[in-house]
Amino acid sequence: MSVISLTPLDLALTAVLILILAGLSLLLRLGVAGQLLIAAVRTVVQLILIGMVLTTVFEFAKLQWVALITILMLLIAGREVVARQQYRLAGWWGFGVGTISMFISTFTVTILALLVIIGTDPWYQPQYAIPLLGMMLGNTMNGIALGLDRLTSAAREQRAIIEARLLLGQSWREAVRDIRRQSMRTGMIPIINAMAAAGVVSLPGMMTGQILAGSPPIEAVKYQILIMFMITAGTGFGTMAAVWLAARRLFDDRHRLRLERLR
Amino acid sequence: MNRFTIKGLTVNGTGPLDLELQSGDCICLSGPSGSGKSLTLRAIADLDPHEGELAIDDTVSTHMPAPQWRRRVGLLTAESQWWADTVAEHFPSGDGVHLSQMGFDDAALGWNVSRLSTGEKQRLALARLLANEPEVLLLDEPTAALDKENVAQVEALIEQYRQEHGAAVLWVSHDPEQIRRVSQRHLRLRDGHWEESP
Numbered sequence: 001m002s003v004i005s006l007t008p009l010d011l012a013l014t015a016v017l018i019l020i021l022a023g024l025s026l027l028l029r030l031g032v033a034g035q036l037l038i039a040a041v042r043t044v045v046q047l048i049l050i051g052m053v054l055t056t057v058f059e060f061a062k063l064q065w066v067a068l069i070t071i072l073m074l075l076i077a078g079r080e081v082v083a084r085q086q087y088r089l090a091g092w093w094g095f096g097v098g099t100i101s102m103f104i105s106t107f108t109v110t111i112l113a114l115l116v117i118i119g120t121d122p123w124y125q126p127q128y129a130i131p132l133l134g135m136m137l138g139n140t141m142n143g144i145a146l147g148l149d150r151l152t153s154a155a156r157e158q159r160a161i162i163e164a165r166l167l168l169g170q171s172w173r174e175a176v177r178d179i180r181r182q183s184m185r186t187g188m189i190p191i192i193n194a195m196a197a198a199g200v201v202s203l204p205g206m207m208t209g210q211i212l213a214g215s216p217p218i219e220a221v222k223y224q225i226l227i228m229f230m231i232t233a234g235t236g237f238g239t240m241a242a243v244w245l246a247a248r249r250l251f252d253d254r255h256r257l258r259l260e261r262l263r
Numbered sequence: 264m265n266r267f268t269i270k271g272l273t274v275n276g277t278g279p280l281d282l283e284l285q286s287g288d289c290i291c292l293s294g295p296s297g298s299g300k301s302l303t304l305r306a307i308a309d310l311d312p313h314e315g316e317l318a319i320d321d322t323v324s325t326h327m328p329a330p331q332w333r334r335r336v337g338l339l340t341a342e343s344q345w346w347a348d349t350v351a352e353h354f355p356s357g358d359g360v361h362l363s364q365m366g367f368d369d370a371a372l373g374w375n376v377s378r379l380s381t382g383e384k385q386r387l388a389l390a391r392l393l394a395n396e397p398e399v400l401l402l403d404e405p406t407a408a409l410d411k412e413n414v415a416q417v418e419a420l421i422e423q424y425r426q427e428h429g430a431a432v433l434w435v436s437h438d439p440e441q442i443r444r445v446s447q448r449h450l451r452l453r454d455g456h457w458e459e460s461p
Contacts, residue, residue, distance in 0.1 A: 158346075160342075160344050161344045161345075161346045163310060163344075164340070164343070164344035164346075165344075165346065166310060166329075166330075166333065167308060167310065167333055167337070167338045167340075167392075168333070168334075168337075168355065168391065168392065168395065169330045169331070169333045169334035169355070169395055170330060171330050178346065252312075254309055254312075254325075254329040255328075255329040255330055256309070256310055256311065256312065256329070
């Protein structure tokens with residue numbers, strides 16, 4: 001099966017659907033018509049730009065270009081993690097905890113998959129490395145943001161309990177153990193649910209895309225399983241690392257809860 | 264322990280507090296609400312950053328891991344905190360050594376925390392703290408929320424522990440009658456400074 005290439009006219013026809021939706025929103029005074037149109041324009045501009053960048057990177061396939069793009073992706077994801085938290089660690093830590101955890105988990109799992117499992121040549125081949133890392137980052141970012149948000153909110157809400165436990169001679173690890181577990185669970189539940197529902201409730205986007213682009217369904221399924229496992233591992237490891245690091249930062253060397261480190 | 268020393272303790276502009284307590288001493292601290300009494304006790308338990316030096320005999324607090332310090336210098340707050348379903352889960356080793364002295368039998372360990380009365384909660388919180396066998400007791404208005412009968416019971420239990428274990432006691436109280444009943448010495452906090460009170 002070959003790929004049916006989409007013409008600008010095809011895309012323009014789907015854009016008409018967005019225009020109709022915007023018109024209807026305006027008519028019903030939903031107050032989202034402007035946002036909807038801006039978001040649609042952003043989708044077009046951002047995706048065309050990334051398409052152009054990827055075309056260039058795929059053509060040259062140099063390690064330094066792949067490294068540059070992946071680091072940029074990581075930094076943007078790190079910023080997104082910070083933005084999604086109601087209370088975040090002050091200073092460098094707010095950005096550092098999420099970004100370092102994402103770096104360790106997503107880069108390790110992606111490089112492992114490229115080297116050992118897929119076996120691309122060269123191992124950093126951008127057609128594989130960039131989309132894989134992109135999917136890993138997107139999901140790990142969600143897990144880490146959810147886990148950290150839960151941790152910092154719970155630490156504030158349960159301050160009296162944490163301190164009561166410290167006063168009984170518990171270490172910071174013991175005093176925050178329950179909250180840490182809940183936070184890790186909160187970060188991992190969405191991806192576990194996504195695995196459980198894959199193929200039954202939802203057809204994952206990547207697999208659908210591959211099938212639309214002409215791959216045999218079984219090949220697409222194999223890739224989807226690989227991606228699902230990678231994403232789950234990356235999200236799990238990343239969330240655990242981030243929650244552990246942030247929990248450590250909430251206490252000082254004298255095992256005191258330092259909520260003023262949140263802002 | 265023979266001696267508990269507080270040297271130049273300053274917290275949030277309150278102090279300095281200089282005190283030496285011998286084994287078995289009980290000193291009461293009082294002062295207006297929000298003046299820094301509770302903060303002072305928290306600092307002595309090393310729960311907040313502070314200036315000054317705290318020592319049990321010749322060992323200063325910073326030469327001891329903080330959890331160990333807090334087991335030896337135990338703080339009881341006015342309102343107890345509970346984080347698990349049953350009483351037993353809140354005791355360090357799962358058994359309540361001091362339960363019988365607090366007027367409970369072993370069955371109390373299986374009780375659900377949500378069904379405890381305020382008086383029961385405070386007596387169990389005291390038992391939980393005493394299970395660590397602290398050498399210094401820091402009491403932050405431990406009977407503020409209790410009725411007369413429970414106040415007498417808690418005072419008696421603290422007195423018994425003080426006598427049997429030779430613990431030194433620092434007791435924050437608002438009640439002049441209670442201060443007269445339980446302490447040998449009384450310090451008042453006025454405008455951020457500690458003064459001897461007759």
